[in-house]
Amino acid sequence: MRRVPIGFLSAVFAVCLYMPIMAAQPESYDSVVMGQGDPKADVVAVQKAVDQGGAVLLKGTFNFGQKGRVIIKKDVEIVGESDSKGRPITEIKGGFWTFYSSLP
Numbered sequence: 001m002r003r004v005p006i007g008f009l010s011a012v013f014a015v016c017l018y019m020p021i022m023a024a025q026p027e028s029y030d031s032v033v034m035g036q037g038d039p040k041a042d043v044v045a046v047q048k049a050v051d052q053g054g055a056v057l058l059k060g061t062f063n064f065g066q067k068g069r070v071i072i073k074k075d076v077e078i079v080g081e082s083d084s085k086g087r088p089i090t091e092i093k094g095g096f097w098t099f100y101s102s103l104p
Helices: 006-023 039-052
Strands: 031-034 054-059 061-063 076-080 091-093
Touching: 031 039, 039 054, 039 061
Parallel strands: 031 054, 054 076, 061 091
Antiparallel strands: none
C-alpha cells in the first residue's frame, strides 16, 4: 500500500475548501453603473456604458420609466450584481423592450 504525505492531502483539502470562494471573485468590467432610481439618469448612464462595449456591470436598482430603452449597437456583455449565494440583486424597473438590438 502506498502512503500519501499529509502535506499533499492538506494542500488538496485547502484547494477544495477555497474553490467556491475563488470562483466567486469579481471579474474585470469595462464599465460599472450604479442605479439612481431615476428614469432620466439611469437610461442615459446605462446607454453610455453599453455604447462603449465590453463588459458592463449594473449595480443597484434602475428605473427605466414607462418607455425607457437601451439600444445595443456593439458587442457587449451586460451583467447584474449577485449576492454571496449567486442570487441576482440588481433590479431594473419599467422600460419598454428595456434592452433592444436589431437583428444582425
